[in-house]
Amino acid sequence: MKKQSRKTPELVCPAGTPSALRVAVDAGADVVYCGFRDETNARNFPGLNFSRAEMSEGTEYAHKHKARVYAAINTFPQAGNTALWHKAIDDAVGCGADALIVADMGLAAYAARMHPETRLHLSVQASASNPDAIRYYCETFNVKRVVLPRVLSIPEITALNGNIPCETEAFVFGGLCVMAEGRCLLSSYATGKSPNMNGVCSPAGDVRYAQGKDGSMASKLGAFTINRFAEGEPAGYPTICKGRFKCGGETGYIFEEPASLDALSMMPELLQSGVAALKIEGRQRGKAYTEAVVKAFRKALSDYARGWPLEIGALIALAEGGQSTAGAYDKTWR
Template identity: 80%
Template sequence: MKQIKSLPELVCPAGTPSALRVAVDAGADVVYCGFRDKTNARNFPGLNFSRDEMADGIRYAHTHGAKTYIAINTFPQAGNVTLWKQAVDDAASFGADAVIVADIGLAAYTAKNHPHLRLHLSVQASASNEDAICYYCDAFNVKRVVLPRVLSIPEITALNSVIPCETEVFAFGGLCVMAEGRCNLSSYATGKSPNMNGVCSPASHVRYRQDKDGAMTSKLGEFTINRFAKEEAAGYPTLCKGRFRLNGEAGYIFEEPTSLDALSLLPDLLKSGVAALKIEGRQRGRAYIEAVVLAFRQALDAYAKGRPIKTDALINLAEGGQSTRRPAGRAGPAAEGEKRNRHLLPRHGHEQARGQCHARAGGGPDADDRGQ
């Protein structure tokens, strides 16, 4: 294999200061994180960074040769925009290497008041075509766009040849099949949304019910999202990963509870011209972060040296790791529907991802898959 001169950045999540250090130590080129408030799309209890922690984290990353990007990627609340502006101001003063924003007004504020602060466009901005991306580049001098997970590698390659900025693509973690930043499904059921509250299908609204026949029903607010047979592992009820009935058939109508694993796609992804590979999961624990970052670091380094990539590194991790992951073929009341739904999977750019449930049976924020 031909030796390549440069590799894309490996952009890794950090929900806590200790996860940041683990990610840097494991070989992340960049860590991305958010402030502990509703300015970012992982606004979960116990996650994220105080101002002091952020300043310390950036210092740690810089000392070890890594960068820090700060996600300020929810949509500022009418009448309370100051909280989001302050987050941008603080990111700039702490020396963040970029801010990741989704809102047009906040992008305008950042471009005007911090012209030297590198501006990245969050996947929550839902910019998935040339004209939309060029709009943000022209208007706000956006340097990089995080692409939605629904684009195929040929589509990514084509975009890279026509847009004036870098692209960052998700390589591992949760899948989101709805257009990010334009999805109100969560708030319809729970009153809390990614755009307004930084949460999707929040744990505060999740209930599990053990039925008499041993089945487990998971609910989000008042709505049943899934039902698992006695022997079936119960996953977290992320709304768009639920089993529903449509046209009389039950199944995973929108998307199965699979997570993205693009390790096997790395050679093609690297040739597509992407500037960065992103790992989803600021809500994940240190052990998970360390293992995923290590696996991708090793894969990238192997590729650079012309050695084969170990594409199954994270399948083994998932099966024995902290998440309750399951094989794609599940028994249960909706098995027929599941089979039918897979027919559409080749439409999905990254859907060589292995069928794994990334959710924990006990609930909690692990199962959220919204964008960064």
């Protein structure tokens, strides 16, 4: 059943702009994933993403340097408006993308039917986390790889890898979404927009920061105050899941503290679990982030292959809230 690769895993890296794509490739990415400038991908931020021409040029650059490009078309088409998503699939193939990352079943069916020669990957947004669900996607749409939700422990990933007919890709660094990805309604509750349908979690248009005279900063999402940071206190993203609220007479982080995933310390176990690819989150981040994180993980893979010790914690300056966690990979995390 298991079809996991035994070779060095792919390093799959984010790019929100053509500059970031080139930086990622130059820093040692095997694969760069990116999306078009619209709501067909889950990082639909102002000023971010690729035009069709940029996607073509980026793919050409990557291929010239022996890297690949995966196109993220991983939001769910809106009722009565599937044309935008279908066009994104067609155009990504036309731009030379090496694989399509989709979440919606209808879109997976369209891609499998119209472009059977192009690899199909299942986005984390599909939240497929059990063998039956993954097997269904593989058998029905010929999905070759599934991006695993960031809620599975390493023993769970190992067990999963032994029971599915496709490769798996696991997040190792970046934003940590602890909800059932693709099904989270927190952003939608506060703003009417969600990563699932609009490609934005806590859309910037609904975010306001208020700077206090005492050096404090309040972050607001729609009508809700998400957090208030004291002067000098490291800040986090204005997402409800990372908010600090008054609840039961106490003020604290109800869901999760602002922290980034950093699974570099768990990389040996992750590799032994049979994952075929390690994924870095952060298409919304700057190219300085891309360069630093890609280089760190490329070096870690190289050090691991040589049996050298891994350099842990070097990326803390890039972490949300100034702290990192191994997430669900480490069982001490709730």
